[in-house]
Amino acid sequence: MSTELQTEIAKAVENRRNFAIISHPDAGKTTLTEKLLLYGGAIHEAGAVKARRAQRKATSDWMAMEQQRGISITSTVLQFEYGNRQINLLDTPGHQDFSEDTYRTLAAADNAVMLIDAAKGLEPQTRKLFEVCKMRGIPIFTFINKLDRPGREPIELLDEIEQELGLQTYAVNYPIGMGDRFKGVYDRAEKQIHLFERSAHGSKEAQDTVIDLGDSQIENLLEQGLYHEFKSDLELIEGAGCELDLELVHAGKMTPVFFGSAMTNFGVELFLRYFLEYALKPSSHSSNLGNVEPTYPEFSGFVFKLQANMDPKHRDRVAFIRVCTGKFEKDMTVNHARTGKSVRLSRPQKLFAQERESIDEAYAGDVIGLNNPGVFAIGDTIYTGQKLEYEGIPYFSPELFATLRNPNPSKFKQFQKGVSELREEGAVQIMHYIDEAKRDPILAAVGQLQFEVVQFRLQNEYGVETILDMLGYSVARWVDGGWEALAKIDRMFNTTTVKDSMGRPVLLFRNEWNCNQLLQDHPNLKLSAIAPVF
Numbered sequence: 417m418s419t420e421l422q423t424e425i426a427k428a429v430e431n432r433r434n435f436a437i438i439s440h441p442d443a444g445k446t447t448l449t450e451k452l453l454l455y456g457g458a459i460h461e462a463g464a465v466k467a468r469r470a471q472r473k474a475t476s477d478w479m480a481m482e483q484q485r486g487i488s489i490t491s492t493v494l495q496f497e498y499g500n501r502q503i504n505l506l507d508t509p510g511h512q513d514f515s516e517d518t519y520r521t522l523a524a525a526d527n528a529v530m531l532i533d534a535a536k537g538l539e540p541q542t543r544k545l546f547e548v549c550k551m552r553g554i555p556i557f558t559f560i561n562k563l564d565r566p567g568r569e570p571i572e573l574l575d576e577i578e579q580e581l582g583l584q585t586y587a588v589n590y591p592i593g594m595g596d597r598f599k600g601v602y603d604r605a606e607k608q609i610h611l612f613e614r615s616a617h618g619s620k621e622a623q624d625t626v627i628d629l630g631d632s633q634i635e636n637l638l639e640q641g642l643y644h645e646f647k648s649d650l651e652l653i654e655g656a657g658c659e660l661d662l663e664l665v666h667a668g669k670m671t672p673v674f675f676g677s678a679m680t681n682f683g684v685e686l687f688l689r690y691f692l693e694y695a696l697k698p699s700s701h702s703s704n705l706g707n708v709e710p711t712y713p714e715f716s717g718f719v720f721k722l723q724a725n726m727d728p729k730h731r732d733r734v735a736f737i738r739v740c741t742g743k744f745e746k747d748m749t750v751n752h753a754r755t756g757k758s759v760r761l762s763r764p765q766k767l768f769a770q771e772r773e774s775i776d777e778a779y780a781g782d783v784i785g786l787n788n789p790g791v792f793a794i795g796d797t798i799y800t801g802q803k804l805e806y807e808g809i810p811y812f813s814p815e816l817f818a819t820l821r822n823p824n825p826s827k828f829k830q831f832q833k834g835v836s837e838l839r840e841e842g843a844v845q846i847m848h849y850i851d852e853a854k855r856d857p858i859l860a861a862v863g864q865l866q867f868e869v870v871q872f873r874l875q876n877e878y879g880v881e882t883i884l885d886m887l888g889y890s891v892a893r894w895v896d897g898g899w900e901a902l903a904k905i906d907r908m909f910n911t912t913t914v915k916d917s918m919g920r921p922v923l924l925f926r927n928e929w930n931c932n933q934l935l936q937d938h939p940n941l942k943l944s945a946i947a948p949v950f
């Protein structure tokens with residue numbers, strides 16, 4: 417390969433940063449995303465992302481279901497530039513469309529931004545997504561939002577992250593006041609205060625007024641009590657003596673923390689600047705050839721998400737590929753590791769807020785959308801050069817369970833085929849009762865929407881109408897050591913053993929409490945919430 421191309425690839429990797437936002441609904445993810453795009457110049461006025469969404473709802477070529485519910489089922493990647501950096505923001509579906517895809521998106525992300533509502537602190541969805549980031553050991557940056565509203569004490573929020581997530585925190589900036597008394601943030605590295613202007617309009621980029629810590633104006637600008645509070649808080653965090661350690665950050669053990677108010681644009685640019693300085697660039701991925709660096713000259717990537725457009729007029733499917741190494745070029749021919757076939761990658765797409773735009777090239781850290789005529793499954797590797805296969809994407813712990821019935825015997829074949837294909841695609845997990853007499857498959861999902869998608873697609877693509885019966889379980893655990901380990905356990909209470917699509921035992925529980933009880937009764941039993949794909 418030419419040294420020119422090698423230099424080009426190395427430069428692209430150096431400039432790229434990719435991340436996903438993890439948060440609980442309403443923490444302000446849409447708002448923050450919009451403001452980041454605003455600073456990145458990708459949109460010119462905040463509100464554009466929502467407006468696009470509304471517009472799309474009005475045009476009729478989107479999935480019928482999506483229109484009915486007014487939500488977005490697909491996760492997209494938003495690409496924008498800031499400074500000389502190329503940034504990829506992987507959108508994680510939240511709200512009602514929370515699904516296994518949300519977790520899988522994190523498998524393609526190099527960094528995560530944990531967005532927290534200052535009044536609420538850590539919330540359930542954030543904790544779950546955090547667990548996936550922790551498992552992958554990716555760096556986590558924390559943005560504590562809504563400082564313009566009354567919230568919890570900053571110190572208390574930092575403490576909660578430390579105690580409950582086991583993450584060391586480093587406040588990169590620190591707020592002065594909160595709610596009505598919110599005056600701005602103190603940038604610890606620069607020793608400067610960025611003043612908050614309440615009148616600032618949130619739709620355009622804001623220019624911060626900045627003053628040095630030593631400036632005599634400060635005491636005039638801040639009311640007495642507030643100034644003293646700020647000084648004593650500052651002493652407290654500086655006195656703790658914790659230094660920002662990028663090695664710990666990159667190992668996912670320390671989180672740099674930022675405070676701000678996305679709605680009023682405050683602290684967003686400050687966050688972006690530091691984030692780009694500290695974030696991890698595209699890094700190596702584990703494969704059959706060992707850890708493969710992003711500058712490896714051959715092209716490779718893996719499928720982390722499949723999207724089926726259910727509109728009968730546009731029954732296209734898109735496979736989302738995380739590019740891991742080399743350079744992607746339009747119309748290139750690659751090898752497909754699982755099937756051993758070669759595939760020509762035509763119609764590559766870059767996605768901006770679900771508007772498709774064709775692309776000619778992409779590098780490590782980018783995401784491309786490929787037309788998928790049933791070739792790709794979740795976790796598949798594509799590559800050029802020597803045979804390469806990345807570690808698969810795990811099964812994430814489902815929380816909703818239902819049996820699926822086909823009431824029409826003449827549709828037996830279509831039903832079997834549809835369920836099996838949708839499982840392969842990763843639309844839902846399938847489990848089976850051990851008792852052979854109970855033949856109806858158990859659908860296991862992270863979000864309710866996954867069930868609806870499966871039923872909708874079975875009807876529309878396979879012509880099978882199905883009946884779904886919800887089951888009362890909410891927790892699934894894989895057994896370490898499989899059937900052998902399970903055979904050593906004599907009696908188990910309040911749990912049902914089923915098998916996953918790979919024949920491995922899975923224990924289903926009605927609630928966490930029953931699961932913990934079982935672990936107490938059998939201290940040698942090891943269970944896990946996430947199952948690796950072999």
Ligand code: GDP
Binds near residue numbers: 440442447448676678
């Ligand atoms: P998402 O569900 O996480 O995408 O949250 P949204 O971005 O839709 O925000 C949820 C609500 O919080 C909306 O009403 C926003 O206007 C509001 N919000 C977001 N950021 C801020 C903020 O910094 N301050 C205040 N006061 N409200 C905010």
